[in-house]
Amino acid sequence: MIINHHLDESTLFSYVAGALSQGLALAVASHISLCKHCQNRASGMEGIGGALLDQIAPETIHESSLEDVLARLDDIPLSSASGSVMSRPNSKFNKPKPRLSDVPVPLNEYIGESLDAVKWKRLIPGFFYIDIFTKGEGTCRLLKVNPGKSILPHGHQGSELTLLLRGSFSDDRGQFNPGDISDLDNETEHELLADSEQGCICLLVTDAPLRFLSPWGKLIQRVTGF
Ligand SMILES: [Zn+2]
Incomplete structure (x- = not known):
């Protein structure tokens, strides 16, 4: 399956943060189950989010909008954040598997x-x-x-x-x-x-x-x- 149209960064981040409605989350999860590219992006964000939480004081997080958090992602080195995700055994993003069904x-x-x-x-x-x-x-x-x-x-x-x-x-x-x-x-x-x-x-x-x-x-x- 060749996929050319992917999720926006803000949508993916909202999904990782658990901030999407049930329906939107279902659509995102369904796309990720088919798309290795977005699966890797989501896994990376999961790791970056963890690194971000380690670095920001709780009261700052409480007041941050999504835009603030996304802007801060640029300041976190990818290598330190994604390294922890790749070694995490229980990441919620499973690798896409080849499937015979056309239903995600x-x-x-x-x-x-x-x-x-x-x-x-x-x-x-x-x-x-x-x-x-x-x-x-x-x-x-x-x-x-x-x-x-x-x-x-x-x-x-x-x-x-x-x-x-x-x-x-x-x-x-x-x-x-x-x-x-x-x-x-x-x-x-x-x-x-x-x-x-x-x-x-x-x-x-x-x-x-x-x-x-x-x-x-x-x-x-x-x-x-x-
Ligand atoms: Zn995608």
Whole structure:
């Protein structure tokens, strides 16, 4: 599996710090289970975070924002931080293993081990889904999109993680293939097109409702719950 689209540093750090919502954490864990590159980054952050905690007084940590902590990471030598992680036997980030299933391990308990066995519900013509979590303001759903269909142009009021599991989709950042993750914040607007013959299946997680840009999109949003 060749993965070209990875997690942002701030998302990965929030995951390591345990600061993500359940749905976003599931998407991150699923991507990491497939992606050695992000697995190594997460392991490195885990070690750097430990080194950081050793160096910063507790009251300073208490008042730090995520941005402060990320800025401080640059001051910690990688060699001392990552060395301890590599020798730690019980790191929570297991090495990705070759798998026959196209469902990442963290998703197994929610949808089983085969995308072909998913019992899809119809959302609107060309779109099928199952909700994985329904708590909170955003969505955490498995989405199947027929070829040529698109999620209409929209922005975000929070984070949107989209992990591609089968087929492909594209937007102005390029094409996303199985294992790739789209990691967006509230500054980006885009339109996702299922651009392969088989359409696409993806895990789509948000922590706030999408912001559709057209009247038609806003109407569709009322029906789909995005
Ligand atoms: Zn990655």
